Amino acid sequence: PTPATSVKLVLLGEAAVGKSSLVLRFVSNDFQENKEPTIGAAFLTQKCTIGERTIKYEIWDTAGQERFASLAPMYYRNAQAAIVVYDITKPASFIKARHWVKELHEQAAKDITIALVGNKYDLVQDDDEGQGEREGVRKVSVEEGQNLAAEEGLLFYETSAKTSYNVNDVFIGIGNKIPEA
């Protein structure tokens, strides 16, 4: 078997958008309804097989609370990939995501792969059969996310850490953009 490619990945985004929950879903296929805020940052690893390749993600899950903002550069400085997360029911979190993308483009590695992720898709889903959306809950449209991603050259997904919707796809999408070691 071919050796795993190690990829340093950082998650950034406003507090409570679901960064740790996305990682928990990806690493342990689990979800916690009342997850505690991250203090400083958490480090986790997870392997991901994409076709013939194995990628070993070395994940820095940063704290979104404002008092930890000064720590972020330590974690994104050496990152090959970043996931910038917002909550599709919270417009302020989308504004914050824009700022993170700008900061990454100014301060992170030139060839960093960035995925923009609008999380908590389950909250806008209609109760019956997942057809259509509940009125008024969504505050950031799919188009707003797509447009930012297109302007800035980012991958884009809407996800739910709660239902697992699209969570693995984010990591597969990033893996596909990482060149062979």
Ligand code: GTP
């Ligand atoms: P910080 O560590 O403070 O930056 O927050 P975070 O971005 O890591 O958020 P966290 O994963 O701790 O989730 C915050 C809250 O949102 C928790 O109560 C989670 O259960 C909830 N949550 C996370 N993802 C989802 C989701 O996809 N859907 C729903 N309904 N709730 C979610």
Ligand code: MG
């Ligand atoms: Mg967290």
